[in-house]
Amino acid sequence: xxxxxxYKIYLEEKDIPSSWYNVRSDMKQKPAPLLxxxxxxxxxxxxxxxxxxxxxxxxxxxDTSAYIEIPQEIRDxxxxxxxxxxxxxxxxxxxxxxxxxxxxxxxxxxxxGSHKLNSAIAQAYYAKKQGLKxxxxxxxxxxxxxxxxxxxxxxxxxxxxxxxxxSYEQKPFRREVMRTYGASVTPSPSDTTEIGRKILADHPGTxxxxxxxxxxxxxxxxxxxxxxxxxxxxxxxxxxxQSVIGLEAKAALDKYDVKPDIIIGCAxxxxxxxxxxxxxxxxxxxGEADYRIIAVEPASCPSxxxxxxxxxxxxxxxxxxLAKMYTLGCDYIPAPNHAGGLRFHGMxxxxxxxxxxxxxxxxxxxxxxxxxxxxxxxxxEGILPAPESAHAIRVAIDEAKKCKETGxxxxxxxxxxxxxxxxxxxxxxxxxxxxxxxxxxxxxxEEARKKLPRID
Amino acid sequence: xxxxxxYKIYLEEKDIPSSWYNVRSDMKQKPAPLLxxxxxxxxxxxxxxxxxxxxxxxxxxxDTSAYIEIPQEIRDxxxxxxxxxxxxxxxxxxxxxxxxxxxxxxxxxxxxGSHKLNSAIAQAYYAKKQGLKxxxxxxxxxxxxxxxxxxxxxxxxxxxxxxxxxSYEQKPFRREVMRTYGASVTPSPSDTTEIGRKILADHPGTxxxxxxxxxxxxxxxxxxxxxxxxxxxxxxxxxxxQSVIGLEAKAALDKYDVKPDIIIGCAxxxxxxxxxxxxxxxxxxxGEADYRIIAVEPASCPSxxxxxxxxxxxxxxxxxxLAKMYTLGCDYIPAPNHAGGLRFHGMxxxxxxxxxxxxxxxxxxxxxxxxxxxxxxxxxEGILPAPESAHAIRVAIDEAKKCKETGxxxxxxxxxxxxxxxxxxxxxxxxxxxxxxxxxxxxxxEEARKKLPRID
Numbered sequence: 001x002x003x004x005x006x007y008k009i010y011l012e013e014k015d016i017p018s019s020w021y022n023v024r025s026d027m028k029q030k031p032a033p034l035l036x037x038x039x040x041x042x043x044x045x046x047x048x049x050x051x052x053x054x055x056x057x058x059x060x061x062x063d064t065s066a067y068i069e070i071p072q073e074i075r076d077x078x079x080x081x082x083x084x085x086x087x088x089x090x091x092x093x094x095x096x097x098x099x100x101x102x103x104x105x106x107x108x109x110x111x112x113g114s115h116k117l118n119s120a121i122a123q124a125y126y127a128k129k130q131g132l133k134x135x136x137x138x139x140x141x142x143x144x145x146x147x148x149x150x151x152x153x154x155x156x157x158x159x160x161x162x163x164x165x166x167s168y169e170q171k172p173f174r175r176e177v178m179r180t181y182g183a184s185v186t187p188s189p190s191d192t193t194e195i196g197r198k199i200l201a202d203h204p205g206t207x208x209x210x211x212x213x214x215x216x217x218x219x220x221x222x223x224x225x226x227x228x229x230x231x232x233x234x235x236x237x238x239x240x241x242q243s244v245i246g247l248e249a250k251a252a253l254d255k256y257d258v259k260p261d262i263i264i265g266c267a268x269x270x271x272x273x274x275x276x277x278x279x280x281x282x283x284x285x286x287g288e289a290d291y292r293i294i295a296v297e298p299a300s301c302p303s304x305x306x307x308x309x310x311x312x313x314x315x316x317x318x319x320x321x322l323a324k325m326y327t328l329g330c331d332y333i334p335a336p337n338h339a340g341g342l343r344f345h346g347m348x349x350x351x352x353x354x355x356x357x358x359x360x361x362x363x364x365x366x367x368x369x370x371x372x373x374x375x376x377x378x379x380x381e382g383i384l385p386a387p388e389s390a391h392a393i394r395v396a397i398d399e400a401k402k403c404k405e406t407g408x409x410x411x412x413x414x415x416x417x418x419x420x421x422x423x424x425x426x427x428x429x430x431x432x433x434x435x436x437x438x439x440x441x442x443x444x445x446e447e448a449r450k451k452l453p454r455i456d
Numbered sequence: 457x458x459x460x461x462x463y464k465i466y467l468e469e470k471d472i473p474s475s476w477y478n479v480r481s482d483m484k485q486k487p488a489p490l491l492x493x494x495x496x497x498x499x500x501x502x503x504x505x506x507x508x509x510x511x512x513x514x515x516x517x518x519d520t521s522a523y524i525e526i527p528q529e530i531r532d533x534x535x536x537x538x539x540x541x542x543x544x545x546x547x548x549x550x551x552x553x554x555x556x557x558x559x560x561x562x563x564x565x566x567x568x569g570s571h572k573l574n575s576a577i578a579q580a581y582y583a584k585k586q587g588l589k590x591x592x593x594x595x596x597x598x599x600x601x602x603x604x605x606x607x608x609x610x611x612x613x614x615x616x617x618x619x620x621x622x623s624y625e626q627k628p629f630r631r632e633v634m635r636t637y638g639a640s641v642t643p644s645p646s647d648t649t650e651i652g653r654k655i656l657a658d659h660p661g662t663x664x665x666x667x668x669x670x671x672x673x674x675x676x677x678x679x680x681x682x683x684x685x686x687x688x689x690x691x692x693x694x695x696x697x698q699s700v701i702g703l704e705a706k707a708a709l710d711k712y713d714v715k716p717d718i719i720i721g722c723a724x725x726x727x728x729x730x731x732x733x734x735x736x737x738x739x740x741x742x743g744e745a746d747y748r749i750i751a752v753e754p755a756s757c758p759s760x761x762x763x764x765x766x767x768x769x770x771x772x773x774x775x776x777x778l779a780k781m782y783t784l785g786c787d788y789i790p791a792p793n794h795a796g797g798l799r800f801h802g803m804x805x806x807x808x809x810x811x812x813x814x815x816x817x818x819x820x821x822x823x824x825x826x827x828x829x830x831x832x833x834x835x836x837e838g839i840l841p842a843p844e845s846a847h848a849i850r851v852a853i854d855e856a857k858k859c860k861e862t863g864x865x866x867x868x869x870x871x872x873x874x875x876x877x878x879x880x881x882x883x884x885x886x887x888x889x890x891x892x893x894x895x896x897x898x899x900x901x902e903e904a905r906k907k908l909p910r911i912d
Binding site: 010153375 | 565
């Protein structure tokens with residue numbers, strides 16, 4: 001007989017993983033390498049080192065090591081907010097009247113409000129270790145920028161954040177949190193960079209995109225001595241760092257002999273989903289266990305479900321390396337009515353390969369459905385979720401409802417990536433009944449795809 | 457040899473207290489009873505029952521029971537966010553270079569963002585049990601209103617919140633959180649009540665005060681069938697519910713054989729401070745142990761340090777019972793530059809009596825010093841504190857610095873009551889260098905005292 005599971009499964013400090021797990025090590029078909037847009041050849045460590053920190057370049061290129069040790073300094077920081085709770089959603093189950101057993105790994109339990117801190121502190125650490133003055137980055141919803149600001153404050157490094165203009169305006173308080181942590185925050189596109197000025201000229205009045213902000217941050221990093229660029233999602237290194245989510249989730253479930261049937265995560269660039277599923281996907285790749293894994297994306301930015309699997313730029317300015325991924329085209333910018341994050345045109349190469357090879361599914365949800373689920377969840381489970389996280393909540397609730405119909409006692413695990421305290425403008429729209437949905441037309445997507453680079 | 461203390465001491469679900477501790481039971485000099493302003497006689501249970509829920513009236517008047525059992529329904533709700541972590545502030549100690557050992561009990565680990573939820577869920581539960589339709593209340597900084605909204609959503613009850621106008625304007629997102637939880641929120645003073653209209657006429661352009669908002673909420677509760685008024689601080693019942701903070705803190709410290717020398721809490725109406733110190737104060741009252749206990753108040757609202765110990769109204773409209781307490785006079789309204797909560801003119805009767813009898817100290821801190829400490833703490837400990845909580849942080853840091861000078865290895869425990877995610881307007885002022893301090897003059901305080909009722 002299995003032990004009774006408490007509301008929250010807390011692991012102890014000693015249970016914080018001592019190594020990250022590198023899911024690429026178990027993939028037969030490795031993710032395709034980043035290409036130099038000039039030569040069309042795989043980026044070398046040296047080339048990548050112009051943009052990224054040396055140690056992070058190593059991690060980016062390493063697709064064979066299964067485990068990479070987490071430096072003690074990073075583990076010490078993790079102790080401030082990890083292990084994060086794994087919650088059994090008893091209240092939600094009861095309210096839904098479902099026989100399903102629902103669990104969520106809650107990563108919003110820190111001031112940055114999301115899982116992004118797991119990789120931010122790692123990237124800041126390696127930058128510090130390399131003797132850099134500071135780092136530059138972009139942020140969309142602001143979670144990554146906040147996380148990086150906290151991490152840089154901890155290591156006393158400079159932090160320059162380019163924030164997607166629509167978020168900058170919708171979330172003035174995010175900016176203040178970053179400033180409180182000592183970061184400088186610039187709305188993107190801005191006139192502080194060459195590429196920003198070009199984008200402003202080509203798209204007057206644009207509300208920005210992650211792709212634009214990345215271009216600006218990369219330009220600043222490569223034009224300033226002692227700076228490197230860091231990124232909160234998409235990259236292999238980020239998925240590596242985020243594997244702590246999945247490792248802890250699995251350890252907590254194992255403690256009570258629980259095996260999930262379905263694992264659900266929201267997907268923008270893939271940082272949370274990739275981290276959450278890592279150890280489970282590892283088992284699946286090694287043929288040791290099977291799980292149904294579902295990526296949930298917004299209907300307004302459907303890279304997996306309506307994109308193409310092809311080489312593309314990671315940024316709008318086309319100065320970044322090319323990545324092979326599911327993409328809508330680097331010129332694609334989600335409609336401004338789309339709230340929250342998950343607005344990147346592409347997707348992690350690792351997850352793209354796994355999706356392409358049939359190891360996971362993907363689905364889309366509409367924004368108003370997402371906020372309905374968010375409000376429902378907030379009232380029942382007592383946590384106000386980030387809009388991003390609510391994509392996973394929506395699908396978890398739908399799956400639990402299916403169990404109610406069929407009577408199946410499935411075990412569902414989803415990632416609750418963060419809190420929505422800085423998303424109240426969007427919640428206000430929902431509360432006022434003026435929130436709208438947006439689904440791009442086929443013509444629109446076709447148009448965005450035209451700029452895909454031609455790679456043989 | 458004592459065990460090594462982890463960064464966070466988490467208790468288990470089974471360690472959630474099964475009873476609240478009633479500090480009044482151990483007081484030789486009991487807090488003075490509430491008086492009927494009409495008759496000048498102690499309020500009877502029946503009279504109080506017009507305003508408050510019956511079970512809560514019982515708790516309010518009970519100064520002899522040492523322990524009162526926590527109903528299972530409330531304990532179930534507590535499981536969603538309790539036991540809350542007790543944190544050893546290793547990073548702060550290191551940064552300060554102090555031999556002091558610093559601990560804080562972190563109550564911001566829930567969506568309401570503060571300790572207020574501990575009493576909100578209890579009060580909502582008793583209202584539900586009594587078969588009421590809903591409850592009314594006031595909120596200052598918004599923490600209490602948010603907590604009550606969450607609690608009412610959980611029990612599916614109506615919740616009407618009167619929010620101090622200055623906070624309503626400074627914190628529009630707090631309003632949206634409350635609305636997301638289904639509450640109605642009205643800025644106070646408003647024209648929806650008789651007393652609100654009177655206050656607006658007497659003080660045109662007023663930014664409101666807790667005292668005004670209380671008057672309005674009480675009026676609505678007493679004029680509507682099936683409603684009662686609930687309050688987030690000051691009352692004995694609230695301190696009783698908040699004793700879970702101190703009980704858990706003590707249990708966590710006991711686990712590692714740690715005994716605090718100094719216990720520090722911010723004090724507005726006394727809910728957090730009273731809860732945090734309860735079991736420690738109990739020991740002190742029984743002569744079993746000694747602790748130095750410090751209440752920290754804002755220099756702009758110094759009830760303990762510059763008020764008088766006298767009977768006064770709890771509300772500006774003078775429709776509430778009279779309480780004997782340290783008070784600045786129910787007409788006192790802190791200057792609008794004062795950010796955050798801790799803006800009540802009076803103080804818990806229980807704490808007032810304990811302070812009067814010499815069982816605790818009180819001190820004041822200026823707003824800019826508070827935000828300096830808040831920012832410092834955020835960067836070092838990774839938690840962005842509420843301005844209220846930062847009052848305690850300021851004094852904890854100052855005490856730790858004294859230890860650095862003297863070389864004393866004192867153990868400091870303070871209450872980190874909540875997070876500052878909804879206080880970014882105030883943080884922005886601080887970041888921009890335009891935050892100001894306000895210390896009322898003696899003449900101003902003398903003026904406010906003139907309205908104190910004359911009770912023999």
